[in-house]
Amino acid sequence: xxxxxxxxxxxxxxxxxxxxxxxxxxxxxxxxxxxxxxxxxxxxxxxxxxxxxxxxxxxxxxxxxxxxxxxxxxxxxxxxxxxxxxxxxxxxxxxxxxxxxxxxxxxxxxxxxxxxxxxxxxxxxxxxxxxxxxxxxxxxxxxxxxxxxxxxxxxxxxxxxxxxxxxxxxxxxxxxxxxxxxxxxxxxxxxxxxxxxxxxxxxxxxxxxxxxxxxxxxxxxxxxxxxxxxxxxxxxxxxxxxxxxxxxxxxxxxxxxxxxxxxxxxxxxxxxxxxxxxxxxxxxxxxxxxxxxxxxxxxxxxxxxxxxxxxxxxxxxxxxxxxxxxxxxxxxxxxxxxxxxxxxxxxxxxxxxxxxxxxxxxxxxxxxxxxxxxxxxxxxxxxxxxxxxxxxxxxxxxxxxxxxxxxxxxxxxxxxx
Amino acid sequence: xxxxxxxxxxxxxxxxxxxxxxxxxxxxxxxxxxxxxxxxxxxxxxxxxxxxxxxxxxxxxxxxxxxxxxxxxxxxxxxxxxxxxxxxxxxxxxxxxxxxxxxxxxxxxxxxxxxxxxxxxxxxxxxxxxxxxxxxxxxxxxxxxxxxxxxxx
Numbered sequence: 001x002x003x004x005x006x007x008x009x010x011x012x013x014x015x016x017x018x019x020x021x022x023x024x025x026x027x028x029x030x031x032x033x034x035x036x037x038x039x040x041x042x043x044x045x046x047x048x049x050x051x052x053x054x055x056x057x058x059x060x061x062x063x064x065x066x067x068x069x070x071x072x073x074x075x076x077x078x079x080x081x082x083x084x085x086x087x088x089x090x091x092x093x094x095x096x097x098x099x100x101x102x103x104x105x106x107x108x109x110x111x112x113x114x115x116x117x118x119x120x121x122x123x124x125x126x127x128x129x130x131x132x133x134x135x136x137x138x139x140x141x142x143x144x145x146x147x148x149x150x151x152x153x154x155x156x157x158x159x160x161x162x163x164x165x166x167x168x169x170x171x172x173x174x175x176x177x178x179x180x181x182x183x184x185x186x187x188x189x190x191x192x193x194x195x196x197x198x199x200x201x202x203x204x205x206x207x208x209x210x211x212x213x214x215x216x217x218x219x220x221x222x223x224x225x226x227x228x229x230x231x232x233x234x235x236x237x238x239x240x241x242x243x244x245x246x247x248x249x250x251x252x253x254x255x256x257x258x259x260x261x262x263x264x265x266x267x268x269x270x271x272x273x274x275x276x277x278x279x280x281x282x283x284x285x286x287x288x289x290x291x292x293x294x295x296x297x298x299x300x301x302x303x304x305x306x307x308x309x310x311x312x313x314x315x316x317x318x319x320x321x322x323x324x325x326x327x328x329x330x331x332x333x334x335x336x337x338x339x340x341x342x343x344x345x346x347x348x349x350x351x352x353x354x355x356x357x358x359x360x361x362x363x364x365x366x367x368x369x370x371x372x373x374x375x376x377x378x379x380x381x382x383x384x385x386x387x388x389x390x391x392x393x394x395x396x397x398x399x400x401x402x403x404x405x406x407x408x409x410x411x412x413x414x415x416x417x
Numbered sequence: 418x419x420x421x422x423x424x425x426x427x428x429x430x431x432x433x434x435x436x437x438x439x440x441x442x443x444x445x446x447x448x449x450x451x452x453x454x455x456x457x458x459x460x461x462x463x464x465x466x467x468x469x470x471x472x473x474x475x476x477x478x479x480x481x482x483x484x485x486x487x488x489x490x491x492x493x494x495x496x497x498x499x500x501x502x503x504x505x506x507x508x509x510x511x512x513x514x515x516x517x518x519x520x521x522x523x524x525x526x527x528x529x530x531x532x533x534x535x536x537x538x539x540x541x542x543x544x545x546x547x548x549x550x551x552x553x554x555x556x557x558x559x560x561x562x563x564x565x566x567x568x569x570x
């Protein structure tokens with residue numbers, strides 16, 4: 001029995017942000033002499049003690065290689081590792097752990113799928129992405145397109161930062177083979193209407209991939225309800241360790257795809273005459289996996305499942321709402337990405353200030369944000385900016401921290417006055 | 418090159434203020450706001466950068482801000498003159514700081530100047546450390562390459 005099922009039956013903790021902050025040891029430090037205000041969660045989120053402890057305990061008590069079966073430690077490691085896979089399956093509501101592949105992260109998961117689909121692509125085929133994709137959901141497709149003669153075509157977006165539904169419908173055609181779309185934009189925070197898009201694509205037999213890297217930290221997707229062929233995300237944005245991520249794929253498609261990398265673990269039998277592949281999910285997991293990281297990710301999901309996710313979403317929305325109310329207190333501040341349906345991410349520019357200046361002077365005040373192009377250069381081009389400043393909130397951020405951000409922005413402005 | 422020799426000679430940084438002026442002024446400030454106000458002010462003293470020189474070969478690649486750099490070596494006096502521009506104010510200020518230390522020197526003297534040490538002394542090292550992708554480190558590298566080339570002429 002894994003801990004997730006226990007957490008689900010236990011009474012969920014009330015949402016108390018001060019108590020939650022105590023679960024994240026890194027948040028209680030000072031930076032440049034000021035209490036840390038961490039608003040760079042979109043780049044990478046912080047880790048609760050539950051994750052740190054699970055990884056520590058794994059190495060202290062269980063570590064050995066997995067799936068070897070010759071001794072007790074090996075059994076313990078395998079149980080913890082496969083238990084984490086079951087935790088992820090349950091989190092995504094996938095029908096089987098055969099459909100949960102460990103990867104290094106979102107980027108590797110997309111590369112795996114792009115390479116796995118390459119044999120199906122030929123000259124003239126089209127791969128639909130969108131103008132708001134992270135480079136990780138553009139470049140792997142461009143590389144495969146170059147090999148196969150297929151074309152990568154972006155769905156246009158509106159000035160508010162929503163996908164242009166007309167552009168999407170008009171680009172869907174008999175040539176479209178793949179639809180690879182982000183569930184939530186890393187720059188704009190937009191939650192895309194992916195269920196409807198997948199439905200339209202599937203009606204035409206188009207393979208669908210959803211990039212959930214920025215979605216899962218804010219809400220829980222249901223891959224069966226979405227009916228997508230692939231769903232990918234990274235652990236480190238979901239309060240888990242770096243170095244591991246997840247590829248969910250429908251079993252039938254994964255079965256049909258060639259392996260991504262060759263090596264140990266992914267084979268059934270090797271000979272110089274004929275090598276055969278292991279069953280799912282191991283066919284796509286060559287080499288010794290990131291075992292402690294998988295255990296850490298499992299612990300992160302279990303930690304999250306101890307809360308009422310609805311209450312967490314409400315708290316996050318309150319952060320965004322407060323930020324939206326304060327925008328007009330900073331003269332010349334413009335938010336980029338004003339979709340109706342968005343997660344608490346605020347990209348912005350301030351007239352006369354370079355994003356990197358904003359970032360440097362916020363850092364002096366203990367406030368961590370991201371500045372730059374956010375690995376989304378086509379989107380920066382769309383808005384005609386070299387980059388933006390981005391504050392991205394997590395459920396452990398407080399309304400007071402939002403106030404501090406805006407007070408600090410006003411101070412930055414005074415310095416340049 | 419679009420910039421004239423006079424453009425380079427007119428750049429006062431290094432003569433006015435001198436490195437000693439800047440060190441005296443800066444080290445006196447202990448509040449971060451005053452220190453950054455000083456850096457921003459210094460950036461405002463960067464001479465105008467010729468628009469025609471904003472071309473790819475003068476572009477210093479950094480992750481966040483755009484940085485431009487051109488140089489002029491006067492063989493007769495053995496002095497290397499530099500002009501720098503950036504679209505980010507703090508990068509401009511730090512670039513001005515670097516020019517105060519390096520502009521109008523002989524290539525040999527320039528190469529003997531330890532910019533890392535200077536920035537450490539000013540408690541600004543993190544701005545030119547390899548972990549910051551703001552182009553400053555690449556800029557210093559490019560200036561040193563130019564000096565090394567001039568020295569071997």
